Amino acid sequence: QVFTFNEVEIRVRPSTKVRNGAPMTIICHADISKSADFHLQHNITIFKDDKLVFMIVSDKGDAQYEVPVARSSDTGDYKCTVEAGGKTKPSDSLHVWVAGMTKPILTTEKKEVLEGEVVKLRCELPEETPPLYFIFRKIKMNSKPTEKTVFEANRNFSVAEFSVEEGDNILQFDCFGRRPVRFEFESSEPSNRTLITVKEPFIKPTLNIKPSSNITEGKEIQFECSTVVAKMRDIEIILQKNKTILNSVRDQKSLKYSAVATLEDSGEYLCKVEQGRASKSTTLNVVVAELFPKPILSASMTKLDENKELTLSCSINGFRKANFSILRKSSTGDIFSTGDILLKNSRNLTMRVNVNDNGSYICKAEVNRIVKESKPVIINVYAPVSKPNISVVGGLPEVVLGKPLWLICRVTMGTPPVTFTFYKGNEVKKVVTNDTYAIFLDENIRQNDKREYRCDARNNHTSGMKTSNILNITVIVPIRSTSLGSIPYGEVEDGSETAFLCSVKEGSWPILFRIFRKTDHEVLLFEKRANADRVMWRKEVMSRQDTGTYYCMASNRASVNVKSHPITISVILASWQKGVIAAFVLIPIIGAITLAVWWFLCKKKKAKGPSMEMSRSALATNSTSEKLSRQHDDGDYYSGSGYIEDGENHMKSADENKGPDLESAEVEYTEVEVSTLDPHREIDSVPIHFPARVQKGTETVYSEIRKANN
Numbered sequence: 001q002v003f004t005f006n007e008v009e010i011r012v013r014p015s016t017k018v019r020n021g022a023p024m025t026i027i028c029h030a031d032i033s034k035s036a037d038f039h040l041q042h043n044i045t046i047f048k049d050d051k052l053v054f055m056i057v058s059d060k061g062d063a064q065y066e067v068p069v070a071r072s073s074d075t076g077d078y079k080c081t082v083e084a085g086g087k088t089k090p091s092d093s094l095h096v097w098v099a100g101m102t103k104p105i106l107t108t109e110k111k112e113v114l115e116g117e118v119v120k121l122r123c124e125l126p127e128e129t130p131p132l133y134f135i136f137r138k139i140k141m142n143s144k145p146t147e148k149t150v151f152e153a154n155r156n157f158s159v160a161e162f163s164v165e166e167g168d169n170i171l172q173f174d175c176f177g178r179r180p181v182r183f184e185f186e187s188s189e190p191s192n193r194t195l196i197t198v199k200e201p202f203i204k205p206t207l208n209i210k211p212s213s214n215i216t217e218g219k220e221i222q223f224e225c226s227t228v229v230a231k232m233r234d235i236e237i238i239l240q241k242n243k244t245i246l247n248s249v250r251d252q253k254s255l256k257y258s259a260v261a262t263l264e265d266s267g268e269y270l271c272k273v274e275q276g277r278a279s280k281s282t283t284l285n286v287v288v289a290e291l292f293p294k295p296i297l298s299a300s301m302t303k304l305d306e307n308k309e310l311t312l313s314c315s316i317n318g319f320r321k322a323n324f325s326i327l328r329k330s331s332t333g334d335i336f337s338t339g340d341i342l343l344k345n346s347r348n349l350t351m352r353v354n355v356n357d358n359g360s361y362i363c364k365a366e367v368n369r370i371v372k373e374s375k376p377v378i379i380n381v382y383a384p385v386s387k388p389n390i391s392v393v394g395g396l397p398e399v400v401l402g403k404p405l406w407l408i409c410r411v412t413m414g415t416p417p418v419t420f421t422f423y424k425g426n427e428v429k430k431v432v433t434n435d436t437y438a439i440f441l442d443e444n445i446r447q448n449d450k451r452e453y454r455c456d457a458r459n460n461h462t463s464g465m466k467t468s469n470i471l472n473i474t475v476i477v478p479i480r481s482t483s484l485g486s487i488p489y490g491e492v493e494d495g496s497e498t499a500f501l502c503s504v505k506e507g508s509w510p511i512l513f514r515i516f517r518k519t520d521h522e523v524l525l526f527e528k529r530a531n532a533d534r535v536m537w538r539k540e541v542m543s544r545q546d547t548g549t550y551y552c553m554a555s556n557r558a559s560v561n562v563k564s565h566p567i568t569i570s571v572i573l574a575s576w577q578k579g580v581i582a583a584f585v586l587i588p589i590i591g592a593i594t595l596a597v598w599w600f601l602c603k604k605k606k607a608k609g610p611s612m613e614m615s616r617s618a619l620a621t622n623s624t625s626e627k628l629s630r631q632h633d634d635g636d637y638y639s640g641s642g643y644i645e646d647g648e649n650h651m652k653s654a655d656e657n658k659g660p661d662l663e664s665a666e667v668e669y670t671e672v673e674v675s676t677l678d679p680h681r682e683i684d685s686v687p688i689h690f691p692a693r694v695q696k697g698t699e700t701v702y703s704e705i706r707k708a709n710n
Contacts, residue, residue, distance in 0.1 A: 050077075
């Protein structure tokens, strides 16, 4: 029983695009090849958007999923899977689109509402599945509909609210649905339209004014605002001018307001009636004729010196019957001010001024209870400036070469504004207008610049300009190129004196010189402030601990520390110390050598003593004795007991016969007189085989004779 899947196919009937409400059938077919005609059971499963919608077990390789009424919710991707005999085969995916949506149902709570109330609507798509969009529409006569869109992700209905405004008489509402299909939207047909009747809670208010025309300044003006109300509860009437509320009443049908008319009362007035959310208003334009023009205040001078006389005059063009007064306005920054200061109830005012009289002056004119104010006149009273003082900002009159220089010029007296002029030499560098001081920046000070500065100060006082004293600036040249040297340089003997010389190539005096030795940490050895470009420090006694690296640092009022290159000083042993060490080292060595030589000579002499004794014994036994004589032409001779004929043979025998008694042989010294030898005469003898010291002339000869114990 062998079989195999050739193909599993899914299809829809009548087509992949089905009209909403029509029936549709999803068919799954399996094409299977068998080796023989045997029974095979099939498990057929149909999925929509990967969700199981139909499953059947059949002997046949076909299955049908019937949808009697297709809705938009049936739109999706369909596929099927066939399982038989332990083998499974899926089909390809097939998209089915159920075109069209069901008609939504719109309901409302009320059929009749008042202006200012809210209409609540409910729109439902009963046979559709979310996500869905609901669009509500408010339709008025002869106007564009107002729409509200609400998205519902989990339900097939939605609610919305619309407020009823002034002028809404008969309103209609409807809604429709919309759903996303792949990459586009599909909309339903509109719902049923719902008609809403709107009632007015009150009528539009009326605004009346008395007198209705020819309103002139000084006359009384009366306003009255009224309305007709269905329900008196929570009603309010408000009178406004330029958004300023003039008067208001509650739970009344009318409002009254009166005032003396002024030119400023001209404008648009608004009467508004409010109840809940409902609001209606009426406007009225009012024009007030001018009774008399504003007064004009004139001054004899607006800028004058203190202690001068000032005259103020107030007048009205073409009008003289008025009550005048002259006032000085209070300063805006004066928190203790109680208002404008009355100077005189008169048309004219004359006074002698001082600096406290600076300020704004006005005059007022009154006719028939109408008071008008003139434009202010600014009076400036000037005190003369004092002699200015120029100085460096925050310090001494000095500046570092190449650095900026800040100067300040100030006056202790004088009415602002004050104009300051800065000079460098005789050249004008800057002009500044300020209250009591001014600042000048000289950005780059050079070596050859002029160093004299001054400033002038003047204001509007007629006394003119004042000049400061000349300020001389000291230019400080920073330290440049510090170096350190020493005598002797490099190696210094222990206990000797060393001189260190620290110098700079350039820099303003005084200069602070410091010399350091660098070990594990920096050690300050010497410090001196001098009016010189170099300084010498003598260290009288150097020790081994003074070995190390030295450097010097120089600084002046430029506040820049300049460090030299380091030098290395090595403290070595003095000559006498070397001699002492050499003596201590060599004396033991010489002593050791001397002892070694002495020991060697002693050993050698002990070896020669028995040999000579044996020779003498042999000579005595043989009764053979010879004298060794050397005769010169003058008859001098040399004789000694140490010259033995044939001594070579005897020495050999002695050497051959020497024994243990040699070490105990005693040493004896004999003095022998030696005569001067004739160089032309042969010596008929054998050489001596023991040490001798011979000098010219008569000398002492030392001979070692070893005596045998026998």
